Amino acid sequence: MNDFSLLIKPSAADCNLKCAYCFYIGRQRLTGPHPRMSDEILEKTIASYLGSRQRVSYSFSWQGGEPALMGPAFFKKVVKLQMRYAPPRAVICNGFQTNGTLITDELAAFLAQYQFLFGVSLDGPAQLHDHYRKTAAGANTHASVLRGIERLRKHGVDFNVLALVNDKTVKQPREIYGYFKNQGFFHQQYVPCVELDPSGRALPCSVSGAAWGEFLCAIFDRWIAEDVGRISIRLFDSILEYLLSGKRNACTMGTDCRQYFVVEYDGSVYPCDFFVRDEWCLGNVASGSWRDFLQSPLYRQFGIEKARWADDCRGCPHLSLCQGDCPKFRPVVAGARGKSLLCQGWQAFYAHAVPRLAQLADTLKKRAGAAGDAQPGTASGLTRSKLP
Numbered sequence: 001m002n003d004f005s006l007l008i009k010p011s012a013a014d015c016n017l018k019c020a021y022c023f024y025i026g027r028q029r030l031t032g033p034h035p036r037m038s039d040e041i042l043e044k045t046i047a048s049y050l051g052s053r054q055r056v057s058y059s060f061s062w063q064g065g066e067p068a069l070m071g072p073a074f075f076k077k078v079v080k081l082q083m084r085y086a087p088p089r090a091v092i093c094n095g096f097q098t099n100g101t102l103i104t105d106e107l108a109a110f111l112a113q114y115q116f117l118f119g120v121s122l123d124g125p126a127q128l129h130d131h132y133r134k135t136a137a138g139a140n141t142h143a144s145v146l147r148g149i150e151r152l153r154k155h156g157v158d159f160n161v162l163a164l165v166n167d168k169t170v171k172q173p174r175e176i177y178g179y180f181k182n183q184g185f186f187h188q189q190y191v192p193c194v195e196l197d198p199s200g201r202a203l204p205c206s207v208s209g210a211a212w213g214e215f216l217c218a219i220f221d222r223w224i225a226e227d228v229g230r231i232s233i234r235l236f237d238s239i240l241e242y243l244l245s246g247k248r249n250a251c252t253m254g255t256d257c258r259q260y261f262v263v264e265y266d267g268s269v270y271p272c273d274f275f276v277r278d279e280w281c282l283g284n285v286a287s288g289s290w291r292d293f294l295q296s297p298l299y300r301q302f303g304i305e306k307a308r309w310a311d312d313c314r315g316c317p318h319l320s321l322c323q324g325d326c327p328k329f330r331p332v333v334a335g336a337r338g339k340s341l342l343c344q345g346w347q348a349f350y351a352h353a354v355p356r357l358a359q360l361a362d363t364l365k366k367r368a369g370a371a372g373d374a375q376p377g378t379a380s381g382l383t384r385s386k387l388p
Helices: 025-031 039-050 067-085 105-113 126-132 142-154 173-182 209-226 234-245 290-295 297-305 311-315 343-371
Strands: 005-008 058-062 092-098 117-121 159-165 187-192 260-263 268-270
Touching: 005 039, 039 058, 039 067, 058 067, 067 092, 067 105, 105 142, 117 142, 126 142, 159 173, 173 209, 187 209, 187 234, 209 234, 209 343, 234 343, 290 297
Parallel strands: 005 058, 005 260, 058 092, 092 117, 117 159, 159 187
Antiparallel strands: 260 268
């Protein structure tokens, strides 16, 4: 059985915010206003996953919507069940992706005790973050996010910041990077906003390929000049990891999309966060096994989609890194997958950054060899959480 991780949405798309660019909010039409995972589905999900055989670790990522809506009591059940069903000497990792506005001292203290790793959505300074990230009543949220982050820091919780790069923020890479650095946010992730209408055209909040490339190049130039080894940027770390070891630890760089499963609040299972659609439903944890889902012809078909490159991709010098990009960003035209809408940006960034990242990888290899290390490391990264 292949290794896989779980991305669990215990409150489905329910959220206390109403961000204008949210790709998941449409799920509320199907689930009702306040869906919640039952104790039975929670226990079945945890018990069955910990009953599978994972070679390295068992990885749970709690997302939404907003998972903090479940409250501390729910996550106390999570930890209790993980301890009950964990195999001997198992490493169990928990991630928690949040908008940061509902983090209480109680929640932060408990999840710190069990080493949950937080990802906090923050798009930059207030004037940029608040453009799209508002409450349902239209109120700004930046100050609430910072209060949540302060609670995480108070209780010693490891966290990174995740910036969704949209049509507004893409124009301000230096301002955003400088703001994060001044705030002491030394673990960063930048994700492009690409949302399409039913005809496959990009919505106004989306970034263009050219703008995405300019953004990444600007961030990279600041990082490579000042902050290697001090600031961890997930994309750069992932490229370094590939150059050092050949491992692809970012799904967009993978050759096959079958890397994790999404479990919705009702136990329904899907192959990807971006494809929680009826046509991609693989079954339900209440009635199916992980072996069934892994061997499903539908899951196999989903994995094949990653390698359905456009003809232009085949001769691209950056294909080994890009692998055609995420299928979400490759609209189907006349029954065939087109190029990624971000292709121009990826080409510009890889041409700009990879030669210097390759030099950095060589330096890291030499240092590791001189120190007698068996495996050279990448730039600083977050330690995965585990239960004691």
